[in-house]
Amino acid sequence: MNLKIKEKNMTAIIGTSGSGKSTLMKLLAGFWDFEKGDIKIGGIGVKDLSMNYLNTIISYVDQNTFLFDDSILGNIRVGKKAATNDEVIEAAKRAGCHDFIVALPDGYDTIAGDRLSGGEK
Structure with missing residues (x-):
């Protein structure tokens, strides 16, 4: 798969159930590791970017919500x-x-x- 997203744009990943949306986002956000291929953001491999940095540039909203028993x-x-x-x-x-x-x-x-x-x- 090849995917190019323009810098500083908001992009939504949509598709039918089971089409790989969550998998793609978890890979982009660095939540999951991968063995083949490369994922680059701004020309830099995701594996070379800190989770802290990835969290500032990628927002991931999971379909399963969880709230703590707190305020x-x-x-x-x-x-x-x-x-x-x-x-x-x-x-x-x-x-x-x-x-x-x-x-x-x-x-x-x-x-x-x-x-x-x-x-x-």
Whole structure:
């Protein structure tokens, strides 16, 4: 497979169930190792890039969601342990879920886990 994605563009990988979307994304994001071929980002092999760097340039949204039995605030903060409340709220705004969160009975202090439906997660 050959795939070229223009720099600084948002690209969605879509397809039918079982077509390899998740496999492709896990390889691109460096979650999985591979033995043959090469995956390059900006001309540099994925294996030569740090996971920290890959996490800053690739967003992977898995179809199976998991939230810890913690507050919404705590679940968002998992991505950056030292994040301030303002940073967490800004992240939620950028993700488009701030309005939903503040409408919950306890807002950002709402305990997540199994209390939210799959779509709400």
